[in-house]
Amino acid sequence: xxxxxxxxxxYVPYVLWLALFVIAPLVLIIYQSFFDINGHFTLSNYAxxxxxxxxxxMTFNSVFYAFVITVVTxxxxxxxxxxxxxxxxxxxxxxxxxxxxxxxxxxxxYAFIGIFSQNGGINTFLSMVGIGPKxxxxxxxxxxxxxxxxxIPFMILPIFNGIEELNESFVNASxxxxxxxxxxxxxxxxxxxxxxxxxxxxxxxxxxxSLFMLTRLIGGxxxxxxxxxxxxxxxxxxxxxxxxxxxxxxxxAMFIIMFLTGERKKKRGRRA
Amino acid sequence: xxKLISLTVAVLLVVLGLAVWSAELQKSQGATGDNTLxxxxxxxxxxxxxxxxxxxxxxxxxxxxxxxxxEAMYTKIQQGGTSYDLAVPSEYMVEKMNKAHMLLPIDHxxxxxxxxxxxxxxxxxxxxxxxxxxxxxxxxxxxxYNDKFVKPGEIQHWDDLWKPQFKDxxxxxxxxxxxxxxxxxxxxxxxxTTDAPTLQAAKAKLDSLAxxxxxxxxxxxKMYMAENEAAVxxxxxxxxxxxxxxxxxxxxxxxxxxxxLWFDNLVIPxxxxxxxxxxxxxxxxxxxxxxxxxxxxxxYTTPSAKAQALLPKSVREDKQFYPNEAIIKRSEVYKDLDPxxxxxxNDLFLEFKMHRN
Numbered sequence: 192x193x194x195x196x197x198x199x200x201x202y203v204p205y206v207l208w209l210a211l212f213v214i215a216p217l218v219l220i221i222y223q224s225f226f227d228i229n230g231h232f233t234l235s236n237y238a239x240x241x242x243x244x245x246x247x248x249m250t251f252n253s254v255f256y257a258f259v260i261t262v263v264t265x266x267x268x269x270x271x272x273x274x275x276x277x278x279x280x281x282x283x284x285x286x287x288x289x290x291x292x293x294x295x296x297x298x299x300x301y302a303f304i305g306i307f308s309q310n311g312g313i314n315t316f317l318s319m320v321g322i323g324p325k326x327x328x329x330x331x332x333x334x335x336x337x338x339x340x341x342x343i344p345f346m347i348l349p350i351f352n353g354i355e356e357l358n359e360s361f362v363n364a365s366x367x368x369x370x371x372x373x374x375x376x377x378x379x380x381x382x383x384x385x386x387x388x389x390x391x392x393x394x395x396x397x398x399x400x401s402l403f404m405l406t407r408l409i410g411g412x413x414x415x416x417x418x419x420x421x422x423x424x425x426x427x428x429x430x431x432x433x434x435x436x437x438x439x440x441x442x443x444a445m446f447i448i449m450f451l452t453g454e455r456k457k458k459r460g461r462r463a
Numbered sequence: 464x465x466k467l468i469s470l471t472v473a474v475l476l477v478v479l480g481l482a483v484w485s486a487e488l489q490k491s492q493g494a495t496g497d498n499t500l501x502x503x504x505x506x507x508x509x510x511x512x513x514x515x516x517x518x519x520x521x522x523x524x525x526x527x528x529x530x531x532x533x534e535a536m537y538t539k540i541q542q543g544g545t546s547y548d549l550a551v552p553s554e555y556m557v558e559k560m561n562k563a564h565m566l567l568p569i570d571h572x573x574x575x576x577x578x579x580x581x582x583x584x585x586x587x588x589x590x591x592x593x594x595x596x597x598x599x600x601x602x603x604x605x606x607x608y609n610d611k612f613v614k615p616g617e618i619q620h621w622d623d624l625w626k627p628q629f630k631d632x633x634x635x636x637x638x639x640x641x642x643x644x645x646x647x648x649x650x651x652x653x654x655x656t657t658d659a660p661t662l663q664a665a666k667a668k669l670d671s672l673a674x675x676x677x678x679x680x681x682x683x684x685k686m687y688m689a690e691n692e693a694a695v696x697x698x699x700x701x702x703x704x705x706x707x708x709x710x711x712x713x714x715x716x717x718x719x720x721x722x723x724l725w726f727d728n729l730v731i732p733x734x735x736x737x738x739x740x741x742x743x744x745x746x747x748x749x750x751x752x753x754x755x756x757x758x759x760x761x762x763y764t765t766p767s768a769k770a771q772a773l774l775p776k777s778v779r780e781d782k783q784f785y786p787n788e789a790i791i792k793r794s795e796v797y798k799d800l801d802p803x804x805x806x807x808x809n810d811l812f813l814e815f816k817m818h819r820n
Contacts (some may be wrong), residue, residue, distance in 0.1 A: 228802045245814050252817070304683070309692050326631070328692070329678045411678025412637060415817045426534050427639065428809045429802065 217442070223435035228428075236436035246420070250440070253416040256335065257399035261346075263339040264395050265388065268346035272387075275347075276354045285351065292344050300408040303337050304328065307409075329411030337409045338402060345398075346391040353387020354380075389452040397445050417441055499524045500740040503540070503547040505727070506531060508600075509748075510760035517747050523740045540565060540732045548735045549744065554589040554726040557596045558799035566595040567731040573742045576749040579769040583791055584726065588798070596728035597745065598766035600758070602700035603786060603794060604641050604723040609712050612694035621649040621718045624695065629675045634688070634696040637681045639812035640797060642669065644723055645697065654723055654795045657804045666811040670818045679816055688713060699725065700784055704762030715783045721793035726766075 227233045240246045275284055291299070306312045307327035314324040327333050357380065365375045403418030412419070417437050424434030502509075506529040514525050528545070530536040533556040540547060541563070552560060560566050571577055571593075580598065590596045608618055612632070617623065624633060635642050644654040646665040656662060677693050688696050689709040698706075703715040729748075731741060747753060754770035764784050765771055771779050779785060786794075800808075 228806060245810065245817065248817060249813075304686075308687070308690060310690055407637065407680060408683060411680055412816050413678065413819075415813065419816075420813060423809055423813065426532055428806045429534055429538075430806055433806075 220435045220438050220442070223431050224439045226432045228430045228432060233432075236432050239433065240436055240440060246437070249415055249417055249420055252414070253400050253418075254444075256338075256402075256414065256416060257396050259335055260338045260342060260399045261392055261396045263335060264342050264346040265392065267339070268343055268350055268391065269388070272347050272350040272354055275351055276357075285348075288344050288347055291341075296341065296404065297408075299341060300337065300405055303333075303340075303409060307333055328409065329413055331410075331414065334405060334410040334414050338399060338405055341405075342395045342399060345394040349390035349394065350384065350387040353384040353390075357383050392452055393449060396448060400444065401441055497737065498522060498740070499526055500737055500744055501526045501528065501546060501548045502744070503528050503530065503536060503545075503550040503732075505529060505551060508551065508727075508761060510757050512760075513748070513753055513757055516753075517744060520747065521740070521743045523737075523743060525744075537565075540734060543734060546734045546736045547732050548737050548741050549729055550732050551599055551727050551729055552596075553797075554587065554728065555797040555799045557728050557730060558589045560730065560732070561590070561595055562799065565733050567733060567735060568594050569597065569731060569745075570742070573746075574749070575746045576751070576767070576769075579749065579751055579767050581766055581768040581771065583788065584766045587726065587796055589726070589796060590728070596730045597749070599727045599729045599748075600701065600761060600763035601724065601726045601766055602764050602784070603717045603790075604645065604697070604699055604725070605703065605715055605717040605783070607688060607696045607698055607703045607706060607713055607715050609688070609691060609694050609710070610714060611691065611712050615714065618695065618716065619718065620720060621645050624675065624697070625672055627675075629695055631675065631677050632694040633672075633675045634677055634684050634693045634698075635679045636684060636696075636698045636702070637679050639809045641699075641723060642679075642697070642815070643808050643812055644797075645718075646672075648718075648721055655798045655800065657800060659807060662807060662811055666815055669815045673815070673818050685709075701761065701763035704784065708762065717783060717786060717790055717794075719790070719793075721790070721795065724791065724794040724796050726796070727763075 224236055225232055225234065227235055271288075275281060278284055304311075308314070309324055309326075311327075313327060318324055361379050361383065362375060365379045370378065400416070401418035401421070402416060403422050406412060406414045406416055406419055417440070421434045421437050421441075424430045424437070500523050502525055504527065508529075509527070514527060517523070518525060528547070530539065533553050536550060536552060537556060537560065539545070540550060540560075557566070574597075584598050584601050585593055606618055606621075606624070613629075640654075643662065643665055646669045647654055647656050647661070650661075650665060650668060652661055652665070656665070678687075680687070684696055684698055685702055685706050687693060688706045691710070691712070696706075700715060700717075703713070707713045707715065729745065735741060748757065749767060751767055751769035751773055754765050754767040755773035758765035758770060758774060759778075765774075771785065
């Protein structure tokens with residue numbers, strides 16, 4: 192009896208935290224999303240969202256850019272994490288990868304403005320070698336580059352942990368049994384590290400859906416995502432209902448992604 | 464883990480110590496409850512030396528808090544919590560706050576310098592008789608161009624922005640009312656248009672500007688223009704003054720067919736408590752010498768005619784920052800529009816930003 196009551200006491204802070212800072216805001220957002228700008232209860236926000244081409248296009252844009260950012264970071268992070276596994280001073284390298292995340296996002300964005308601008312480092316170099324200045328800022332490429340740079344640590348770490356847990360003898364066994372390098376990778380290494388990849392995808396894709404500072408600073412508002420629309424509805428039009436509606440859609444999208452990338456119980460033992 | 468905890472505790476202790484120390488310091492300067500003035504203003508919108516001077520002259524302690532949008536300020540004052548004594552909303556926000564009964568009337572009999580104001584900027588439609596507000600700074604919306612890329616005289620009207628030679632070379636300020644507004648003016652319509660078809664037409668015209676638009680940005684526009692990143696920008700006069708201080712190639716102009724006139728105003732919100740300090744401050748900041756000093760620091764246009772006379776000749780006779788009556792007459796002040804119309808402006812502006820050429 193005594194034991195179980197102490198267990199309950201341990202749960203109290205956690206449950207309180209969850210109720211105050213996760214459940215309550217969620218309920219408030221869902222509640223707000225049912226009110227129009229004049230404070231009347233309505234479903235019209237959802238009707239507007241799903242019937243207006245603008246929001247559908249914006250949703251598509253958000254998902255598309257988040258997808259590209261995730262693919263780019265994954266393409267860079269997996270080999271990096273794999274190589275890190277075999278380097279000597281792992282902890283030092285990991286520290287160097289984590290270090291940029293300690294710097295405020297805004298500072299990093301401004302640093303990139305300096306690098307990409309007409310008089311910035313890259314253009315000075317291009318002029319020196321005779322190519323001449325090019326426009327980098329406010330392009331899709333610049334936006335994806337900077338967003339990927341910012342998200343990369345969050346992709347590398349889970350993959351690195353996944354690879355660390357990989358039992359080396361499986362790899363050796365597959366080689367001994369005559370598997371080619373590519374076969375070893377697709378049949379042994381990748382399936383055994385997939386959970387790290389999934390965690391990384393979650394950690395990158397979800398925040399990327401609602402990036403909004405970068406869309407203005409680096410994208411020059413030529414890239415519009417749902418984050419921009421939420422900011423505008425809360426700060427400019429003061430249409431909290433519509434802003435909340437977009438928030439609810441994003442939350443639902445996140446749950447879908449968690450479900451798709453999460454661990455599911457396999458119903459049948461064998462995989463196709 | 465132990466090390467980490469002790470480090471965190473140490474940092475927290477140091478912060479706590481510093482907080483107590485600074486509170487003690489403030490107390491010793493006589494900054495107790497009744498002697499304060501809670502000023503709620505835009506960031507970097509007053510000469511800090513004037514605050515020090517005010518504190519020395521009157522003995523009141525100024526708590527300077529900042530906001531970065533009218534709407535953010537509105538929400539914070541509406542929610543209460545802090546007892547702001549003075550706030551600085553723009554004209555349409557004065558109207559909105561007044562409609563929401565969030566303002567207290569200003570007692571004109573306690574003002575010493577009411578007769579020094581420029582009559583052009585007093586008694587405007589958003590607050591007839593200046594019952595609730597006193598202009599703090601005012602200005603226009605206009606075009607900034609860089610004479611390295613644009614010949615003087617090449618841009619005189621809003622329509623000139625659509626010229627193909629400015630392809631991918633114009634920066635716009637990220638503000639729905641202003642950008643939709645100049646498109647409306649270029650169509651010969653009012654900046655306070657509320658009917659949907661006209662707004663759609665203005666948005667369609669903006670879409671055709673998209674090939675020329677390099678970016679739609681906020682404060683960063685100053686930095687970009689100062690560094691020759693773009694040839695042309697559409698921004699407010701005060702921001703233009705900041706850019707021009709950093710880059711002598713930049714020039715500001717207000718198109719002759721008219722533009723927007725904006726006013727930032729001192730108001731007393733319902734939350735105010737320190738009325739003696741409020742009127743002491745209003746009289747201090749509107750004293751011509753102080754108003755002139757403030758205008759030189761901020762770079763915006765002062766509403767005080769006496770202060771204008773004290774400014775250097777090159778400034779006070781600058782037609783772009785102290786526009787003549789003809790431009791003032793042709794320009795419009797924003798009205799507080801119905802929330803649904805504000806929503807429409809913003810939705811159309813968002814669609815314009817998403818428009819790809």
